[in-house]
Amino acid sequence: MKFTGVVVGGLLHALSVAAHHGDEHEHAQEILVSGPTVGTDLTWLEKYGPQSDMVFTGPLSFSHLEYARCLEDASKDFDIAILGMPFDTAVTYRPGTRFGPTGIRTGSRRQHAARAYTLSWGLDPYTQGTKVIDCGDVPLNPFDNAVALDQMEVAYSTLLKRDVARNSTEGVGEVRAFAKDKKEHPKIITLGGDHTIVLPILRSLNKVYGPISVIHFDAHLDTWSPGEISPSPQARITHGSFFYIAREEGLMSNTSIHAGIRCKMLGDSDITNDESVGFKVISTDDLDDIGISEVIRRIRKRIGNSPVYLSLDIDVIDPGLAPATGTPEAGGWTTREVKRIIRGLAGLNFVGADIVEVAPAYDHADVTSIAAADIVHDFLSMMMSAEPPKPRDDRKPWVDEL
Ligand SMILES: [Mn+2]
Numbered sequence: 001m002k003f004t005g006v007v008v009g010g011l012l013h014a015l016s017v018a019a020h021h022g023d024e025h026e027h028a029q030e031i032l033v034s035g036p037t038v039g040t041d042l043t044w045l046e047k048y049g050p051q052s053d054m055v056f057t058g059p060l061s062f063s064h065l066e067y068a069r070c071l072e073d074a075s076k077d078f079d080i081a082i083l084g085m086p087f088d089t090a091v092t093y094r095p096g097t098r099f100g101p102t103g104i105r106t107g108s109r110r111q112h113a114a115r116a117y118t119l120s121w122g123l124d125p126y127t128q129g130t131k132v133i134d135c136g137d138v139p140l141n142p143f144d145n146a147v148a149l150d151q152m153e154v155a156y157s158t159l160l161k162r163d164v165a166r167n168s169t170e171g172v173g174e175v176r177a178f179a180k181d182k183k184e185h186p187k188i189i190t191l192g193g194d195h196t197i198v199l200p201i202l203r204s205l206n207k208v209y210g211p212i213s214v215i216h217f218d219a220h221l222d223t224w225s226p227g228e229i230s231p232s233p234q235a236r237i238t239h240g241s242f243f244y245i246a247r248e249e250g251l252m253s254n255t256s257i258h259a260g261i262r263c264k265m266l267g268d269s270d271i272t273n274d275e276s277v278g279f280k281v282i283s284t285d286d287l288d289d290i291g292i293s294e295v296i297r298r299i300r301k302r303i304g305n306s307p308v309y310l311s312l313d314i315d316v317i318d319p320g321l322a323p324a325t326g327t328p329e330a331g332g333w334t335t336r337e338v339k340r341i342i343r344g345l346a347g348l349n350f351v352g353a354d355i356v357e358v359a360p361a362y363d364h365a366d367v368t369s370i371a372a373a374d375i376v377h378d379f380l381s382m383m384m385s386a387e388p389p390k391p392r393d394d395r396k397p398w399v400d401e402l
Helices: 001-014 024-034 044-048 097-107 145-160 195-209 240-249 268-277 284-304 337-341 366-381
Strands: 082-085 132-137 186-193 213-217 257-263 279-281 307-313 349-356
Touching: 082 097, 082 145, 082 366, 097 186, 097 349, 097 366, 145 186, 145 195, 186 195, 186 366, 195 240, 195 268, 195 307, 195 349, 213 284, 268 279, 279 284, 279 337, 284 337, 337 366, 349 366
Parallel strands: 082 132, 082 186, 186 349, 213 257, 213 307, 257 279, 307 349
Antiparallel strands: none
């Protein structure tokens, strides 16, 4: 009987988000060991303890983190904020990424602070002295893109100006040296939204850091010139042209890089244009030719010691593994390959990151949302690591049994 109780208690621990916080876990185990008392008038609290959320229940925040309406509540402090931007009215093909933030949060439900250590990173991002909270979504006008872009910039700047919670002087990932005011600013991990959301984000970051480099994971360049045939100034700004606009506005330094490109193009003129926007290209196939470590080396070499923003379009992953996106391209990287490259980027001077273009309506079994949520967990670990984690064999050599 006791054995059964321990086993079931262990299962409860895996399923319950709040159980690690106090005595309620032991309380639940005691009940399971002794068996429930039938026919008493005990209340729920007396009989079963607090109403803790399970991983598949309760309000929806990223990885069950503390949720706050940070845009209106200036008393909330954090070092890293998760922020949703439910915007999808500047896309060229399938809409639906306005549901991306909710989809990614749904995909994150089995993640929680009580079990956040990974073998691949060798750390738990929630025990590094860095406060991470979910700041909810920016309420965006779905009828006027100019208004929505302004709302995104104002929201981002509002959070970027907050004091960091940690306020240490020598923490991992400090980027205060790059800030114009030499203060440490919070980092924001944005859940898109279509890729256009990066333009107001870069506008906001520019006010704090000046021009920055961008590491851009994507099947597409997103640097296309809107040309002179756009019917209106607003129509120039799309999820395929926002980097071009950002370059026009002087928001990026000339040291950015794409990873995972495989879209169809007009011709080599697209690459010439892309270079004028400040990018170099690592294509999807380059990974097969040069390997993971050389991909990582080239990205790190390109970025160097500059402040850098990481933007990841979920369509960099093969649509077989991440089908829920607006402009899928066949033959992409695996989720595991993308995660390995991200691990290799730890220690660069990240000022923020996003994951965009998740459109849950096209998903199957939440596979895309789960991948996106897992990559956000990697972003957190990446921002808290001073250097890429060593291969596990280097950390703890394999010993053959005799
Ligand atoms: Mn994109």
